[in-house]
Amino acid sequence: MKINEVILQSIAKLVVFIILTLALYLFFSGHNAPGGGFIAGLVLASAIILLFLAFDMETVLKGIPLDFKMIAALGVFLAVSTGVGSILFDVPFLTHTIVAYDLPLLGMIELSTVTLFEAGVALTVVGVVITIILTISEDV
Amino acid sequence: METLIIILAGILVTVSTYLMLSKNLIRIILGMSLLTHASHLLLMAMGGFKGNVPIIGDQAGEFIDALPQALILTSIVISFGVTSFILVLAYRNYETFKIDNLDKLWGIKDE
Amino acid sequence: MITVSYAIFFPFIVAALIPILYKRLSKLHIGWIVMTVPALLFIYLARYIPHITNGKTVTNTVYWIPSYDLNLTTHLDGLSLIFGLIITGIGTLVVLYSIYYLSKEESLKHFYIYLLLFMGGMLGVVFVDHMMLFYLFWEVTSISSFLLIAFWYQRKGSRYGAKKALLITISGGLAMLIGFLMIHASTGTFSIREVIVNVGIFREHQLFIPAMIMILLGAFTKSAQFPFHIWLPSAMEAPTPISAYLHSATMVKAGIYLVARFSPIFGGDLVWFWLVSGIGLLTLLWGAFCAIRQTDLKALLAYSTVSQLGLIMSLFGVGSISFNQELISAALYTQAIFAGLFHLINHSTFKGALFMVVGIVDYQLGTRDIRRLGGLMSFMPISFTVALIGSFSMAGLPPFNGFLSKEMFFTAMLKISELDLFSLDTWGILFPVIAWIASVFTFVYSLIIVIKTFLGEQSESLDKPTHEAPKGMLVAPVILALFVVGIFFFPNIVGDYLIYPAMLSIFSSVFAGEHLTHTISAWHGFNTELFMTIGIVILGTVIFLLLRYFKYVYKLFPEKWSFDALFHHGLEGLERISNKITSFYMTGNLKHYLSYIYLSIVIFIGGNLVYRGAFTFNFTDDANIHLFSWFLVAVIIVAAVMLIFVKKRLPAILLNGFIGYSVSMFYVLFRAPDLALTQIVVETASTALFLLCFYFLSEWKQDKKAFPFSIKNLIISVSVGVTVVLVALSVKSEKLFETISTYYENALELAGSRNIVNTILGDFRAFDTMLEVVVLCIAGLGVYSLVKIRKRKGAENLED
Amino acid sequence: MNNIIVLPLVIPILTGILLVFLHRHVKTQRWISIIATILNIVISFIILQKIHVEGILKLDFGGWAAPYGITFVADSFAVLLVLTANFVTALCLIYAMFSIGEKREKLFFYPFVHLLVAGVNGSFLTGDLFNLFVCFEVMLLASYALITHGGTRIQLRESIKYIVINVLSSSLFVIAIAYLYGSIGTLNLAHLSARIAESGQTPLLTAISLLFLIVFSIKSGLLLYQWLPGSYSAPPTAIAALFGALLTKVGVYALFRTFSLLFYHEPAVTHNLIGIMAAITLIGGSIGAIAYKNIRHIVAYNVVIAIGFILIGLAVSTQSAIEGSIYYLIHDMIIKALLFLLAGTMITLTRTSRFDQVSGLIRNYPVLGWLFFIAMLSLTGIPPFSGFIGKILVGYGAVETGHFLLLALGFISSLFVLYSLLRIFMNSFWGETMISEDQEAPLKKGLIIPCLILALATIALGVGAESIATYVSDAANTLLNPDIYIDAVLNK
16 A cells, blocks of 8 residues: 555545534534535535545445435435424424423433434435445446 | 626526537536526525525624525525436436537437 | 117117127127117107107206206207107118128127117217217217228228218317307307207307308218218228118218208308308219219219208208298298208118118129129119119109109209399309209219119129029118108108108297198199109200210319319328428427527517516615625626637536636625535535546547537527516516515524524425425436446346 | 325325335335325325315415415315326336336336326425425426436437426526516415515516416427427336326416416416417427327327317416316326327337338237227317317317417317327228237237226216316316415415
8 A cells, every 4th residue: 555545545534534523513503503404414425525535435335334325215204204293293294393301411402303304404415415426436 | 786696697697598509418518507506696686685684693784585595505406416417417428329419419310 | 768868878888788799699690689779769769750740849868967067968859850760760771781791700799889889879969959969979970980981991992981081070070069169159058959049149149150150061071061072982981781871871961960950040041041052052963973973883872972962951051041030931941941851861761772782782793893784684683673763763753752852852942043032033043953954963873873783784704693682681672662662652651740740840939830731742733843854854864875975074073183182182281291390390409499498588578578668677776786796797707708618628617616616605795604505515516526427538529610609599698698687677676575584584483593594494494495305316316227227238128 | 284285295205215215126116106106096085075175275384374484285276186197197107017127117217206296296286486396396307317217329319308408497497486586575376476466467577477488388398399209209108108197287287377376467468478379389289290100209299289278278268268178187197198108008019109110900909909099089089088078168268258269279189189190090000910910919918907097087087077077167266266275375
């Protein structure tokens, strides 16, 4: 292995870590500040793409043994399910609710269905972007 | 400001139309992407720049109406999906027919 | 008691059962079962005769689509009864005949299903009172006729004849349908009887004449009137029982029925009079004239049918004058309609018989070509006799029923020529003259049928028949021939029991019964009519003897100028022109299709702006322009224009990305951070995709003329751009309402979030976002399947 | 709570997603597809009944009242179309199972179909203009995926035109929404309608409405149908049938909705223009239908003719004309699916799409032949098949209002329909049989059964028109009286 590559890969690892943190931040800040599921998803995707660039694709895929198409589908499922949930509770489709738990040690935890919804969005975005990139780059 | 944006959008529409009438698929796709930008700019301008603050608690200046912002966002995402699909389609086309002149492509017979 | 409404369904029900019966009773000729249908119906209808003769009618209704007042209302009166009896009576005989005519090797199942469909349809036509239902059954007859003509669908002639018949009759049917719609629009009802009641209002309506013409188009096409007659000779490709039944006795008379039925509505009007009688006479003349030149016996009979239908039609036209309110002696002219009904019955008998005989000849010798036939009298005496009776009746000679109705026809024509109405004082003389000339021709072709077929010498190329046709096959024509003779001797039975009630049902709105009786008698003394007949016999015989020379006349009417050829070439020409026009604008070139769209934007919207003066403009309300905005705008414009001139792929893609980023700068400028973020990330991703897809592909060919500058495209582009701008500026200047956005300012209270845009996306309009995610997912899967589903050698073949 | 009216959209989405996970299990996919579609048919029927009892149903998503949130509105018009769309989809799916090939089935064919249906149903039901755009996009992307699905050469080539033109129209749609939002300041259809009624339809609004007209005309194939014949000839039969039956109808629906609910104040401009466009469409479709010997083209031009005919109803806009259009719309979805399936079957069996290269098929495939015959009659509008009621009601509306040119064109076009199909029938099915019985390709039952059911449907709809008459008249009534709609959405 060439020295250059080692350096590149080390840097990549670092950058990916930073990007992942950013993605997480963006995801949760969407509530009150710019951000949200979509952007977080795209940022997350770009982190993974960076990994592809730094390492070769196969290594990365070994490390993350996921079928990204399925991730995308899962995301849609999650997003739609939050809506279907409301049907079960007999409130209008896609009515969001906030559940607050007072957990020991962690204090108040707010769990909103919006978050679930946004998570679905983010997952779809990651899944789709990676699927497209992977499909094309495998083909070219 | 609105007038300026509208004229800008108009110019983008003009360029996009010109590109879409060309015989090269990539230029057509570029034209489509310009048209999307133009439509977003129009949405923005139509909403006006005296809208409400996008982030509550933020101060000052001119803002885009919040609802068009949401619409533009949705539209951006959708056009991203469409663009990526048509890009891949174009790629498959070049690969299959090895032609980048559409006028020639339409002339190809099947079977 | 089964009502008439249900009786109509009887043939349809049996038709549905035929496939099963056909399988079960494979040993029996299915025709025997089929024959019971018309026979039973005939008896059923005949039982109504005493009832109807008293001037009573029977009406009942089966509900179908009450919401649109579409119900099967049947009305049994004298007029419909005549037709009903002909349909079922001749129907029985034809089925009987067909049992011998069609061997069991033929596709009998289909034949009888079509026949029963036809029978049901025809009964429907004559019994329903509702115009839409009338149309329904009318089309049933057209379609079953189509199927029957093409019974031997392997033959090209059959297909051609069927196609022609279908196109013409369906077109006429559509015209008639429009006429019915017009009637409904002016009178508010689809019931024929109700229209007759309100006819006074309808006559004042502006749609009166259009509706009349449309309905007449239906009648003329169905009854093969000039110039729509061309389908009837081609329809002779059908098996002979069908020609006898549909194309001479029943279906072609549906048009006559239509005219008779609507006479109380339109009768007495100038247009109606001239159209019906004029077209009728023209058809009479032209049909008879054309019949003489035919060499195929069936074609000859077809033209003769055309001619005879014209005769009946003209009688109904002439008789319609008796509905005219200004006429004092109107009742005199009811005689014409009486004659028409009488001839209608007579024609069904003698023409049916003739067709069946021709069928027998064809069956025995395998040809119907007059030039090859001859001398059959000695082998087929019974057929000969029937042919003789039929022909002479058609020629109008005694002692056959045709003589009686022909004389009455002359009477009517003579009478009308003396009338002083509708400019008949000038043109009226044409009526008897044309009638007489046409009758001479009729005489000639009637002679041709008998003499050329049964007398003289037979061509040597044909095997001589050794014996007469099978007995069963002769039963039906003989019965009909007996009717031909019987009616001559006892005409008033028909007159009193059938025609009089029919006259009542036509004229009940105008006259009392006493004006409608007419006694039919064979002898009226030496009057004009008789001399006309004598003249016909003399001149007709002369022409027949000089036929060889007479045929030179036809050189004046070459085949390629015939209406037949016109129709044929018209269709072909239509296809050719359609192909040319369509290929002209359907180039398959995306560029052209896009220009159509752009042009319609410019024309529709731009046109509307200019024409309606919708353009307004003021920019006093505009927000201030930042210096940075000016710069951004300039940059974007430069980049966009450069995009047009860039000749390489990579810079083009990068320029596009650059424009995207610049646009996102606007979002930054206007404090739309979410938008800006998204736009930047998306732009990055799509530029990456662009590069991924195209960077590795070969570069654009360095052709200097790769993208020639096009003024035409530039004009289109600029006009589209200008249109978009003009509308946008007007909208900006003419805001009609405040936006609903203010509501979302309370996002914090409403949804507990400070980021309004994200709240709209995630909560207020979360549904959009949900679907947007679906769109993305489809795009991803689509890309995947697009790339992965390639045809590889040896792979499973996909259906293309 | 009217959550039930979102189910026609949610069920297909969830099914589609579920089938993505199951894409390797072809048999499971088939069963789930069918069950889900049938479920959807049942649900639409229940909704229809519910509307009949309770009037228009609406559902504000997330509980955000109109006009601020997104609202689904189910009136008889929309739900009748949803019902028909799902019915047709079920049959196309059955056909596809026997014809599309396992390779396509494993590559998300079923998910795409379900998502397409979700988009279609969403477009029918939504009461929000921008959401209509989004639903369109769901439908369109699924259609892009389907039209290219399989990646044969003709598919790759023709789909470019389809996609580029649709992308253009989508952008125009966004621009049109931008204009309308700028002017009226809202997106909810009912709210828009109420506001336009309040301010009056200014010339500028009319100009904007014309942009909508162009956008929907592209989608529905009114006047701007040039993309249609090529695109509909490219994909496999089942997909083409689905497209022919559903996609253009969504555009037609949108035209009816916008020009009866929003822009109905200036019929002298808009509705007359629609009339002119319908007339040109009828002419273009008619001559196109007899111009070629290629069955696929003939069938595609028949789609165009029907669009022109349905739009006569909107141009005329009387109660009976609108009712007629609705009948005809339902009829056309069924019969076009049938026609596409039959034509596709013929082409698969004979391996040629030119009708003059085949003859005598009826001897080998009598059922196919007679089904084609029935389809031909039904398309021509011969009673008692389903085309009849629609035809006379539209015709009646035209007579009432004196639109005789449209009437004539509409009726003459049905002669062209007849002739174009008659040519196929007489040349391909009649004539000397060319294939001997042992040479003939077997006709799978799975292919003919959906056709049979569709043929039965066209007969049933024609004979039993009474059964949907109340729904249709209710639908037309709502279309002609926007206040009913507005009231149901904003004031309930």
